[in-house]
Amino acid sequence: MAGNTNLAYRRLCRKFGAELTTTEMVSAKALQYADKKTQALLARGEDETPVAAQVFGSEPESLGLAARAIEARGFQVLDFNMGCPVPKITGGGGGSALLRDAERAAACVTAMVGATSLPVTVKIRTGWSDEEKDPAGFAKVMEDAGAQAITVHGRTRGQKYTGTCDLESIAAVVQAVSIPVIGNGDILDLDSAKKMVETGVQGMAIGRGALGSPWIFSQISAWADGLPVPPPPALAERAALLLELGEGVVDIHGEHRGMRIMRRLAADFFRGVTGAPQLRNDCRGLENLLQLEELARRLEQTSLHRV
Numbered sequence: 001m002a003g004n005t006n007l008a009y010r011r012l013c014r015k016f017g018a019e020l021t022t023t024e025m026v027s028a029k030a031l032q033y034a035d036k037k038t039q040a041l042l043a044r045g046e047d048e049t050p051v052a053a054q055v056f057g058s059e060p061e062s063l064g065l066a067a068r069a070i071e072a073r074g075f076q077v078l079d080f081n082m083g084c085p086v087p088k089i090t091g092g093g094g095g096s097a098l099l100r101d102a103e104r105a106a107a108c109v110t111a112m113v114g115a116t117s118l119p120v121t122v123k124i125r126t127g128w129s130d131e132e133k134d135p136a137g138f139a140k141v142m143e144d145a146g147a148q149a150i151t152v153h154g155r156t157r158g159q160k161y162t163g164t165c166d167l168e169s170i171a172a173v174v175q176a177v178s179i180p181v182i183g184n185g186d187i188l189d190l191d192s193a194k195k196m197v198e199t200g201v202q203g204m205a206i207g208r209g210a211l212g213s214p215w216i217f218s219q220i221s222a223w224a225d226g227l228p229v230p231p232p233p234a235l236a237e238r239a240a241l242l243l244e245l246g247e248g249v250v251d252i253h254g255e256h257r258g259m260r261i262m263r264r265l266a267a268d269f270f271r272g273v274t275g276a277p278q279l280r281n282d283c284r285g286l287e288n289l290l291q292l293e294e295l296a297r298r299l300e301q302t303s304l305h306r307v
């Protein structure tokens with residue numbers, strides 16, 4: 001997730017059992033120009049395996065070059081973004097704009113598959129809009145183009161992040177293809193994970209549900225393995241996780257940029273605690289690690305107002 005799933009965040013998710021992590025999306029074109037910001041977005045941990053790099057773009061040739069660059073950087077999977085609804089991305093023909101042009105989307109996937117020995121996976125939404133929507137048909141085209149797995153976010157581009165996740169469309173994709181389907185959208189707790197499993201998906205991708213609560217992975221995997229589901233960590237542990245995240249983000253981006261990233265990431269750790277509005281507000285003013293330590297102390301000392 002752009003702005004969120006940096007290496008430090010992914011480390012927290014893995015600690016709680018996430019089995020495959022993915023970078024923030026990077027532009028295939030920017031990769032060719034060795035853009036500094038793009039390099040930082042692709043920071044990868046030696047201890048992080050398997051990890052996917054996600055790219056976006058709409059030109060087969062530059063995507064082929066990007067595929068090579070991603071392989072050279074040591075990633076294990078290359079994921080292609082065809083879900084992003086942001087006009088800056090769709091305006092250039094990338095992200096979810098490709099859902100309206102299956103032929104071009106297939107050419108992009110074929111170019112990447114031909115350029116790398118890494119498995120190429122794709123991330124889609126159910127369609128462009130309610131009127132322009134054929135998730136099963138589109139997924140089949142992607143499979144035929146060489147995609148080795150497909151993640152489906154159960155919303156159309158038109159919905160952006162509103163409405164609810166369309167589990168029926170995800171189930172239709174499961175029926176249509178023989179590659180693994182990873183279900184995505186609104187998995188916020190065990191109950192929503194169970195509903196996703198009923199679609200027949202082989203895996204689940206969790207985005208917002210892991211922000212500020214990376215332990216969601218351990219709860220879902222314990223349930224899947226038939227083990228007792230662990231409760232959310234106590235506030236002292238959450239405070240330690242928040243600090244660990246902040247220090248990791250500063251390692252990657254330096255204190256100045258790192259704290260700007262943490263202003264948003266830190267706020268999620270205060271969900272459900274007493275005094276959250278003030279604490280979250282104070283996250284917006286984060287300038288340095290000392291202030292983050294102070295916020296972590298306050299997190300430890302507050303209490304949960306709902307369990």
Ligand SMILES: Cc1cc2nc3c(=O)[nH]c(=O)nc-3n(C[C@H](O)[C@H](O)[C@H](O)COP(=O)(O)O)c2cc1C
Binds near residue numbers: 081209
């Ligand atoms: C701030 C933000 C950034 C996102 N960035 C990406 C991204 O870079 N690549 C991607 O595939 N999806 C991205 N997404 C979409 C999520 O991965 C996911 O598909 C969507 O939020 C629905 O799943 P969720 O309910 O588990 O969050 C982003 C979502 C948000 C809210």
